Amino acid sequence: MFYSLKSRLIAIFVLLFVLSFVTLSFLLFNQSRSIIRSYIESSALEKMDEYGSYIDMVQTQIYDLASIVFNSDITNSWNAIASDPSATDGERNLAHFHMSQFLTQTTNSYSSVSSVAIYRQEGLWVSSGNFVVTNPSFLQEDWYNNFKNKEEYWISAHTDAAELRNNNKHPVVSMLMPIGSYEPSLTKSVMKINVSADYFLEPLGRIHLGESGTIYLLDQNGKPMLSQADYETRSDMLAQVQEIRQGWRKQGVLYMNNAQGEKEILVYKKLAQTNWMLVGFVSEDDLYAQLFRLRSSIWIVASILLLLSLVLASWLSHGITKPLSRLVLAMRHIQRGDFANAESRLLPQRSVRNEVGFATETFRSMVHQLREHIKTEFELKLLRQQAEYKALLMQINPHFLFNTLELMSSLAMQKRTEDTVQVIESLGKMMRFSLKMDDDLIRLEEELLYVDYYISILRIRFGERLCISMEKEGNLERLSVVKFIFQPLIENAVKYSAAYRQEAKVHISVRHAEGKVHLVVSDNGPGFTPEKKRQVLESSTTAQLDQILTSRSSQIGLGNVLSRCRLYYESLFEVRIDSSSEEGTSIELILPAQEVNGHVPSIDRG
Template structure:
């Protein structure tokens, strides 16, 4: 069987089509990965070079401004006056005049520069031109400048500036020693500030992949701009260590993380010890080649399916009619005789044995369909007869109970109540005797229950409370008669057995073509054995036991049998009961596929 024609074709097509596609799906994405890696490195280096030129222009301007301030005579004069120990009115006036001139000089430099540059001057004891630093030694940027000679600071906020706008901005600064040009003594620091936002805006344009990150750090791995670096710190640290070994100004590092591989492009900037880094994961960078590989694998799978289809198309003429015959038998198994009969004339075969099997099956199909049709028609007639018999059991049972109620009221001399009961009873009898149709609307059935409840209310007065929650969407739904009244009658009857009061709750709802009717009471409840007996009888379709019963079976079982008989599988129910606490009966009818315009007549 393995070397049949179908299997041989399958092997040939698999080798010729599927295997080459599988190979290509592995080779082509690998070539794309190498190409994308080379192109990404080339483009990233080019963009980094452009960014480096931009940074150079800003820092060069900051350095030029710092040198201009340092050599300016006004700065030197202010420095000399500030460092004099003598303190008299003449010197103080001279200091004030020079400070004003220096303020004007620094203000003009700020206005003339386009990159939001501001300048601050202060001595080592913290005295500054725009304000004093009481604890200047505790400032990180000052400590790094004095101890490590770092002339470019990390991003920070400096409140001692002339411009109110610059005071609130994050800034980076270029620091220059404030030197007395006469004595060449180091007396303080010139701090040239420029907005961090200038750098970050340009940095945002450098991005690799969808999730890549670009940032600037110093040699210790600290971020020199604002915010946090999204790249894991261990990746940054490992990259800095590897850079020290390479001694290259720029390049590409491949760092293995915990769960994925990182590609990190770097370039040493001319600004202090700043290093520009651009990081992307291998999965992010090569997402498109991986998608191509996935698509080609799916294509290979599609080709594999085509080979299977081709092998079946070129199968032998013997297997084709047998396969069609199997399809007809499947329809027969599902009960779809018409589809099976439509297939049989289309099955052709030159083989005598197969042709004989087809002829015998077609004859068997005709005979079986004829027998089932006859049985179905007989079953419909029997079902209608059973339904009429069940319906006729309701009226005498209800009328007997109602007359007992009227007799009890007459014995008590409640003539007015007897008249009222007679009126409601007349309405109910007109409803009951209308035999033109087996169905009514649910609104008519509920009105029948209202009349019935009114009769019971006159008898039991405050001891009985019946509430009805009717969904307006249900009013026009067709339903068979007398499915609620027997359940309400049982609920009242068995509630008064153990209690001197009774509560009955009736609710209807309609949602998604499904009608739900709930009848709930606080009576004596039913045991699990009684409920099991009802369900067991229902599962075994023992309708005859209902028809043959006298009066004690009319009620819940009668209603369930009638609904099951009329609606079949579209009917469902649930009984929830607890001894001495009450019973809740839920009836469900699925109207999907049913005619909604069945006949009904008003009472």
Template sequence: MFYTLKSKLILIFSLLLVVPLLTMTVIFTQHSKNNVELITKSSSAQTLEQYAGYLDMLGGQVEDAAFQVLSNQLIQRWIGVRSGTRIEPSQTEQYQLNAEVKEYLSQVTLNLTNIASISLSDRNGFVIGNDSVYHHVKYNNKDWYSYVLEHGPSWVGTHLDPYQPHSLQNIPVNSLIIPLVELDSMTVQGIIKINVESSLIQQPLSKIEMEQWRTVQLVNKQGLIMAGNESDSLRSADPFGAQPAGQALLNVLNSPQWSHILQSEQTKDAFKLKNDDGTSSYWFYRKLDALNWIIIGEITEKELFRQIDQMSRTMLAIGLGLLLLTLAAAYWISASMTRPLSKLSQMMRRLEMGDFQAAEKVSVARRGETGYLLHAFERMAGRLNQLIHDEFTLKLRKQDAEYKALLMQVNPHFLYNTLETIGALAAQQKTEQLLDVTESLGQMLRHSLKQDSDTILLSDELQQIEYYTFIMETRFEDSLFFSIEKDPSLEKATIMKFMLQPLIENAVKYSKEKLRYAHIRISMQRTSSDFMELSISDNGEGMSEELIKELITVAYSEDPAKVLGSPGSKIGLRNVLVRCRLYYGEAFSVNIKSQLQQGTTISLTLPVNEEDSSYVQSNAGR
């Protein structure tokens, strides 16, 4: 295909357009991706830095409030009363002290707008907040409670706190928990819990104006989500109010990069990580020292380069359109030059396959040099077709004459042997047997004189063989035995006339010359849907390897004229093989197996035709 002139022109035009376009697209895409990656890293770092500054400010403000409350003398006096280190006041004085503490906590809360509420809890489960006092609070059952008492201040993730002002009880909060220390004895007597509405943390997080962000999360060093635009911590059973990380974040937390983040002295950085689905993501992080949290965000590579990929696809689509236009133009230009040559090539290809009529019918324009060349070739093809047709007809007639001549040679050979048998019976005055043999011979002669067809049903041919075997068994009596194995599926198959009888005559002749008892076996079988095999076996003297090779040569390459002129003693078997070759062509094959003094088997493979002889006649000229 690619060696034609048209294909070469189309290929050249296509390469001149496609190669520069693809090169430009690849270079542009790669350069743009590099620039976008640098810009994204810079802008993402700035975005996280701004948010981190806001959280550090918020965390610092909450810590200042916590230490302000802890160092207040009123709070220290309340701690001493609750811990029993001071003289226990009267119940009225306790109520007065609690009221003063509530008023102080309310003042601190009002002065610091980012703080939702402040509460103090002692070890006995007594909690005092901005506006309420609670007994038997179960803070001490929380894991974060014991953690803070043992390790110091800690932030708790988004959760609901029922021990704060009623209006805030259904609002998610984040809390800073610090130990409630009695400064005189430096003993921990409980905790201070400062609540900040989670919206102050989550809303700025959700307003990060970058569409390519897939997720931004606040996590603690244990890998639990403390707040984020995808978290639902209200459903969390974690004592710290934290939510387990999603799958994408889990991949980061289980990767070596997470250990590097925790151990690194750098407060911010970025890295690339491959996801389970085969895609890649860019991860950015920023550590928050005030809250002991880490801001970590993901931008998928697909979203990051989405616009560039869309532009690349657009350029490729434009390139494809230009390529189609180029192919159309190249086809139009090349067709005007190569159409006449293509028609000439088409005519020559059909002529090579032997389709002369189709080659003659190819319409051509008789303009220019190529048109004249095509017209001359068309006339040459017509003349060549006529010459071949005449030669083929002459060859068929010659083969038919040779076949008829061979067929006529069979009949005298058979008649000679049969008349010899009749003469022997007459000499022995076996009148009844003579009549039977004569009637069998008459049936065979009546059949052989029919010239209406060269083929016969296999069943009719076997009937003639039975007439023949009756004559032979009558002549040789018990010293000759025939067996015929029929295949019912071949009942309607057709074969050539007088094909089996000469082979059986040869088997009888070469078996009786050396043996006192001869056994001739005739069998047939269908080897496939299109072919059958006829076999004649004897127990005679057998054949030499040289004779077998000679007969095979006769079957496939011998000139029929040589068989016509050969001596009578060599006509029978050669005659049948040459007739089969002339009649069946390449559909015929022969196999001869023989061992000296043990016998011979001749197997003929023929096409199965159950209707007429059209198949074999169509192959007669091969």
């Protein structure tokens, strides 16, 4: 049973399906995981760089405000009066009032700062918002003692008394600075600048690692700066973070196992200005959650498709083996010379719908071999001609693409972002257009639009050294031409003109008159010698396909265009070349005026 053609077809079909699907799923899963991992690494570090710049901006505002207050005459005057035991209560109150107003005005100038307060060791503090409070409780606060004794200038997220008086119960991040002295332990006045913790937390929350990964902002001691209490639960990772802090690397990505044996990814970046650090954790299961769900869905779909394939294989094998069996029986009759019975054994002509049916009909048509041979020879010639045309067409795109990629690389190195974006946009539109390989003819307007995109790239590449213009004449709306015949001519014109002239001048002319389309590209380059002109014209009429595709001639674009036009239009195509060393070169292509969906008459195509 297994040796029957039907059984073998089913077995091979299922085997190929399973092997190809399993291999594809494995490669897809691993490649996708590699891509996601690479993307997470680069994206997370890039977002961390942006957040680091944001932190630097906020810190710069804080330092600027602190500098203004520290160096202000108002601050010095207030500090002197507050420290003077002989000053009256009225003088002190007036000084406190002026100092509060000054802090309010200064705070309003910085959008990121929530409030500023100055604390005196006598138990008095002055804040923006016209607050002058006598309450020595702050002297017992950890932040005050750590600053005085340990010189810790930054305070992680906490509630602040000055903020509470403004009905702001949200946590703040603060920076401390001594007033009147650079030594925290000797100063009598401490300035405290508050920034809302949400000002740091909100942009940090927009940095995503998978679906539930978290990024923490750590201070110089490795403690969370923001309201991220769950950081302490990552005890299995804290030792690794401490090693990273002591290391010399500024940023990186580590892969490790947590206490439960699960694979986790640690992303980190050090912020140089304050010795802070960004640390992100995400498990591989979380990072690839969608990919795992996709793999499960693939296996479910694969099982359904496998069952369906069995049914289709049975149906397909039956459709193949039955007509083949009757065809073999007919051949045996032919061996005995019984042509009548042989033809009767074949399936009716109306059931011919596939390759087996085609073989049956070919056998049926053996009596007409001569006519079929002529028909086959004609079809082969047409297919060969189309293949030659496609080969010439495919020669254009890589040549142009390499030049444009080199230009984009140069622009990127020069940091010409806007020009790079414009080149990418133009190149994208050109590539989208060039991928339409289903038809040899396109609308003339589309070809000219393709040229416009290419000209925009040339103008960026050559700048003021290029003067290029286009002139249109006659009704061009419904005309069609062979695609990609303008761009190689324009490229050669610009190339040689720019190489020999200070300013490359290229003029493009499109004219419709008397049933013809005249396409002209003129330049101010060095021109052709008479011998070179003769060689170009002769080679376009006699060159073989392999000679054109393997040619290393500098006129490969021109030769390609002329060969494609002659291959498609044959006797209906004309070319004229006018060239001199003083005036440059003018190449004119004369094509039959064909409307959209029109075709060259077969009598004229040979």
